[in-house]
Amino acid sequence: SQELEQSPQSLIVQEGKNLTINCTSSKTLYGLYWYKQKYGEGLIFLMMLQKGGEEKSHEKITAKLDEKKQQSSLHITASQPSHAGIYLCGADGYSGSARQLTFGSGTQLTVLP
């Protein structure tokens, strides 16, 4: 099965600072998803990347997909306390003909005011 490794596992930054979270796949990426989760709640979809070199932005969050490296990065500019939470990357993989939407272990982000 596809394995996703996220780094760092946790991150503490001062409000206003920029930060980057990385997600590396053990297999070819067919689709890469970024989600955010607050403790005790469900996952909120942020962005989906499908093509190598693709880059998407939403407000102060930018995600890139390096297909050759089987890697994606999530960059937050001028972080705010509202950005705090767990960020998870998910990827489509194949198990025979079945879809396996699997996730990394997550990055816990704390933003200090």
Next chain:
Amino acid sequence: DAGVIQSPRHEVTEMGQEVTLRCKPISGHNSLFWYRQTMMRGLELLIYFNNNVPIDDSGMPEDRFSAKMPNASFSTLKIQPSEPRDSAVYFCASSLGTGGFGTEAFFGQGTRLTVV
């Protein structure tokens, strides 16, 4: 749309009891996933349905776990008998599209299960 609806939100049960978790996917979505989340193992895919048919249940931990999807608007995950190590947050997610590839999955709020 109300999104993916899970019930109950919290469940506390005694070891050995049967537990049933319920999920109503987003109307029109034809893929449904059950996940389990723990601190130790993160978010694990348990089973995936496409058009109400179980496609991949390789993530189901043991025979004590079973999942059904009798129609497009309802799915259950049952644990019988439950054990303390089953304590976790169980999420249901749904997505649209043939096979589900390349489409984002929408998650419910989860069911926090505690087995004592």
